[in-house]
Amino acid sequence: DGGITQSPKYLFRKEGQNVTLSCEQNLNHDAMYWYRQDPGQGLRLIYYSQIVNDFQKGDIAEGYSVSREKKESFPLTVTSAQKNPTAFYLCASSMGTSGAISYNEQFFGPGTRLTVL
């Protein structure tokens, strides 16, 4: 059963703590993305990775870090430097680029709702 999974679904953390959100895909996709969504808003890009061992900052990367050591995994760490971390976090993947074509059909996980207490 192919897809993209995120865990946990709900996460609570105390102010000042780092926390890592998991994202795994078995779709054999090259590209993976992390978005943040606040209530009533669209999605904003945090980080993305087009290939293993490489990633780029998105629009709101400050206070976050990522790694891409394996093709199927793209964990996101929310650090204590992130001033307002309470949000809904979404991970996505896509085929990436083949030649000059970028395949933009992204498949999303179910999301992790992070609440800072």
Next chain:
Amino acid sequence: DAKTTQPTSMDCAEGRAANLPCNHSTISGNEYVYWYRQIHSQGPQYIIHGLKNNETNEMASLIITEDRKSSTLILPHATLRDTAVYYCIVKGRGSQGNLIFGKGTKLSVKP
């Protein structure tokens, strides 16, 4: 990537067709129109995409005007489960990076 404009919200009666418009007047020749939807508290779901011809799949139809400056997503027989936020996104297939999700259209299907 070209910008898009969508109405904030729309209502539709259950069983009727839902027609969701999107304006993208600055679209360039190699940019595609993508539609996604997001049901409350879930991740967005890809629906359909097209370049200039009309497209249809098991979920919806996409009608793109001849000048490509606007498009309409059609859900032919809306159900209560189609209540969601629908996002129209324009992006070139040669363009790397993320999709830009605006605020979309909140579609409410009513019994």
